[in-house]
Amino acid sequence: MLREKFAYRLPAGLDPAGAAPLMCAGITMWEPLREAGIGSGSRVATAGLGGLGHLGVKLAAALGAEVTVLSRTPGKADDTRKLGATDLLVTTDDAQLARAAGRFDLILDTVSGPHDLSPLLRLLTLEGTLSVLGFPMQTPVNLMELSFGRKKLSSSGTGGTRHTAELLSFAAEHGITADIELLPSAQIQQAFDRLERGDVRYRFVLDLADLD
Incomplete structure (x- = not known):
């Protein structure tokens, strides 16, 4: 038996199967977007384009942000555009990384294995936030990368009941489900x-x- 406090009303129009991942991957993306105040005029990047990242792109774009996907290869360019991102930045291309320095207000880091955070921190603008979501393990951080530009390092608390209900309503309003x-x-x-x-x-x- 499920206690009522742990149940959510599924808004009309949301496919139950497509909405199911919103309860985990979706709220993991939604919380840092809302905490950072993302909206029209914001610049958001998603590092990685998997189960987490593709929802980050959809939600950030629906909030009105300019969205970029950060990927090691250019092979996901078509999916990037279909999901609502406007740009793909290849992170193995040093010239592209240099041009994008200081560009993003928020980076949703969905990379699932150990990786260096410094290249991502350098892409943040003044007081920008790197939200590490895909690898919740011990990771070394160069604190000077945070000091230059008063940058922030965060993660996701997976939402809670109020934000999860808010996410479901937003998803229904904008026709967002997981692929x-x-x-x-x-x-x-x-x-x-x-x-x-x-x-x-x-x-x-x-x-x-x-x-x-």
């Missing part, structure tokens, strides 16, 4: 195997109807 592949629950091992290979765009959702 998913719906699988019967019997295929959970195949889903794990494909996740290990990175073979998903951008979230698996399991249909439990086959458990009846």
